Amino acid sequence: MPKPxxxxxxxxxxxVVIGNKSIELPISRGTIGxxxxxxxxxxxxxxxxxxxxxxxxxxxCESAITYIDGDEGVLLYRGYPIEQLAEHSDxxxxxxxxxxxxxxxxxxxxxxxxxxxxxTMVHEQISMFFRGFRRDAHPMAVMCGVVGALSAFYHDSTDxxxxxxxxxASHRMIAKMPTIAAMAYKYSIGQPFIYxxxxxxxxxxxxxxxxxxxxxxxxxxxxxxxxxxxxxxLHADHEQNASTSTVRLAGSSGANPFxxxxxxxxxxxxxxxxxxxxxxxxxxxxxxxxxxxPEYVARAKDKNSGFRLMGFGHRVYKNYDPRAKVMQQTCxxxxxxxxxxxxxxxxxxxxxxxxxxxxxxxxxxxxxxxxDFYSGITLKALGFPTSMFTALFALARTVGWxxxxxxxxxxxxxxxxxxxxxxxxxxxxxxxxVHKR
Numbered sequence: 001m002p003k004p005x006x007x008x009x010x011x012x013x014x015x016v017v018i019g020n021k022s023i024e025l026p027i028s029r030g031t032i033g034x035x036x037x038x039x040x041x042x043x044x045x046x047x048x049x050x051x052x053x054x055x056x057x058x059x060x061c062e063s064a065i066t067y068i069d070g071d072e073g074v075l076l077y078r079g080y081p082i083e084q085l086a087e088h089s090d091x092x093x094x095x096x097x098x099x100x101x102x103x104x105x106x107x108x109x110x111x112x113x114x115x116x117x118x119x120t121m122v123h124e125q126i127s128m129f130f131r132g133f134r135r136d137a138h139p140m141a142v143m144c145g146v147v148g149a150l151s152a153f154y155h156d157s158t159d160x161x162x163x164x165x166x167x168x169a170s171h172r173m174i175a176k177m178p179t180i181a182a183m184a185y186k187y188s189i190g191q192p193f194i195y196x197x198x199x200x201x202x203x204x205x206x207x208x209x210x211x212x213x214x215x216x217x218x219x220x221x222x223x224x225x226x227x228x229x230x231x232x233x234l235h236a237d238h239e240q241n242a243s244t245s246t247v248r249l250a251g252s253s254g255a256n257p258f259x260x261x262x263x264x265x266x267x268x269x270x271x272x273x274x275x276x277x278x279x280x281x282x283x284x285x286x287x288x289x290x291x292x293x294p295e296y297v298a299r300a301k302d303k304n305s306g307f308r309l310m311g312f313g314h315r316v317y318k319n320y321d322p323r324a325k326v327m328q329q330t331c332x333x334x335x336x337x338x339x340x341x342x343x344x345x346x347x348x349x350x351x352x353x354x355x356x357x358x359x360x361x362x363x364x365x366x367x368x369x370x371x372d373f374y375s376g377i378t379l380k381a382l383g384f385p386t387s388m389f390t391a392l393f394a395l396a397r398t399v400g401w402x403x404x405x406x407x408x409x410x411x412x413x414x415x416x417x418x419x420x421x422x423x424x425x426x427x428x429x430x431x432x433x434v435h436k437r
Contacts, residue, residue: 011035018046032067049420059240061248061414065098065403066239073319077237078102086326091202091232091396092116095174098237098403119175120196120205122183123153130187139184139391140269146180147173148262158256160409169257170402177398178202181391182209188387203229206395211383223337224382227330231378234323234371235393237400239316243267243274247401248408249417257405264401265394274390280311281376281386284345284352293351301361311373312356313366323371328353331374334381345377 011029014037015022023046026038036059039050052058067076075082078097085094089103096104096112104112129149133142150172151158157169183193186209194209203225212218238244246267250260268274287296299307314321335343353369356362379389408414 016042016046018048021046030062033069043420049422051422055245060245060417061240061408062411063240063404063407064101065407066237066400068239068316070314070316070318073317073322075238075322082234082322083326086230086233089233091229091236094233094236095399098399099170099406115171116175116202117198119172120179120198122176122179126153126180127183127193130183133187135187135190137188139181139188139388140265140394142184142187143180143391143394144262144265144269146184147177147265148259150176150258151256154258158258160251160254160256166257166406166409170406173257173261173402174399177395178206179209181388181395182206184391185210185384185388201225201229203232207382221337223333227334227378228382230326230330231375231392232396234326234375235396237397237403240404241273242270243397244401244404247405251405251408252414252417254416257402260405261398261401264397268394268397269390274393276310276370277372277376277379277393278386278389280372281345281380281389283310284348284377287348287352289344290347290351293348293355297352297355297359309352309356309367311376312352312362312369314368314370317368317370318366320368321370324369324373327371327374327378328369331378331381334378338381340381343377343381345380349373349377 009029011027013024013026015024017023023042025042028036028038030036043049050058065078067079068074077085077094078101080097080103085097089097092113093104093109095116096109126146126149129146130142133145154169154172157165157172159165179196186193192214194212194214196205196209200208200220204220204222207225207228208218208220240248243264247260247264250263251257255263271279283296287293296307296309299305300309331346335341335346340346353373356367356369362368376386376389379392380386384392
């Protein structure tokens with residue numbers, strides 16, 4: 001994994017006054033983005049902690065992987081705009097970029113693509129591991145268990161202090177995650193597992209493992225495969241979000257990489273994180289027809305209704321989510337290819353988008369459509385049930401988690417994660433025997 005090409009620079013200092021004591025804290029400047037006040041000495045010098053629920057104003061690490069400017073609607077992977085990568089690149093090339101820091105040469109890409117392809121099969125005993133789950137188990141529950149169990153099958157790539165083992169583990173997880181996700185899907189619908197096929201690309205292979213059956217030949221659709229590949233690119237990484245921070249926190253203890261990625265999957269499963277596209281699709285289905293949109297918009301504007309439109313706004317983006325623009329185009333391509341030109345869900349989505357971009361209420365609150373707004377429609381058109389949406393998210397995000405994990409492992413300043421707290425419980429008190437209480 002690469003070392004950051006640009007180190008943080010000194011940006012002066014900030015003075016904090018606590019009681020009658022002044023404490024000078026250094027300010028660091030990154031390549032782009034806000035400056036950061038370094039508070040590491042605040043407790044030792046001032047006997048105080050910072051308080052930041054949700055860590056919305058706290059930088060937990062230095063990173064050279066992904067940059068987001070929420071106000072301007074910018075997302076960069078290693079400096080490259082997400083729109084350019086989605087248009088010109090493919091997912092495997094983006095994986096190489098995130099892992100190694102630069103776009104590969106033709107030979108490097110060929111070698112990397114071959115390494116991923118040769119790791120797509122899983123240990124045959126893993127197929128028996130699936131039988132321990134109920135047939136109606138949620139795919140994300142299955143993926144949490146199976147990915148966590150990989151460390152029991154691949155002992156030769158769990159030593160985090162060995163660079164070669166870290167590389168092998170990285171390749172294995174990127175390669176095997178589509179196989180595991182497809183197996184989870186097949187298991188949930190009672191169909192036999194389909195083995196990966198080395199002459200197909202990453203997305204074609206995944207679609208085949210999900211939708212092929214032994215009784216007939218499966219034909220790959222390049223338009224649908226390219227659309228899925230673009231979805232994977234858009235979801236590959238997103239800075240220090242909840243699941244990525246979970247992976248880093250788990251990794252800071254020295255846990256093996258398979259356990260760390262399983263922790264990320266568990267965090268992603270939360271409806272406030274990875275389940276947003278499913279929620280957006282359910283909302284569009286609930287609205288059902290463009291004639292009902294005014295009713296739902298009125299409810300969204302009523303602060304006492306408790307209702308909010310799903311798929312609009314973002315915790316980070318205060319402008320149009322750049323991924324949503326690409327996702328909108330991808331959605332149209334898939335629906336056109338499948339002949340679904342008058343899809344009622346898309347008509348509702350288009351009208352809602354028009355309102356969100358022009359209605360003063362939405363404009364003032366910057367409630368622009370986000371990536372989840374269109375991805376749910378697209379994944380449904382591709383044939384995936386809503387229970388698989390977050391599993392697909394996890395598949396795509398695996399490379400980002402791995403890149404972030406590897407960067408953390410190689411960061412000499414990284415320590416085991418140990419947030420502090422503002423204690424509001426009972427003060428010290430003495431134990432009282434039960435007969436005196």
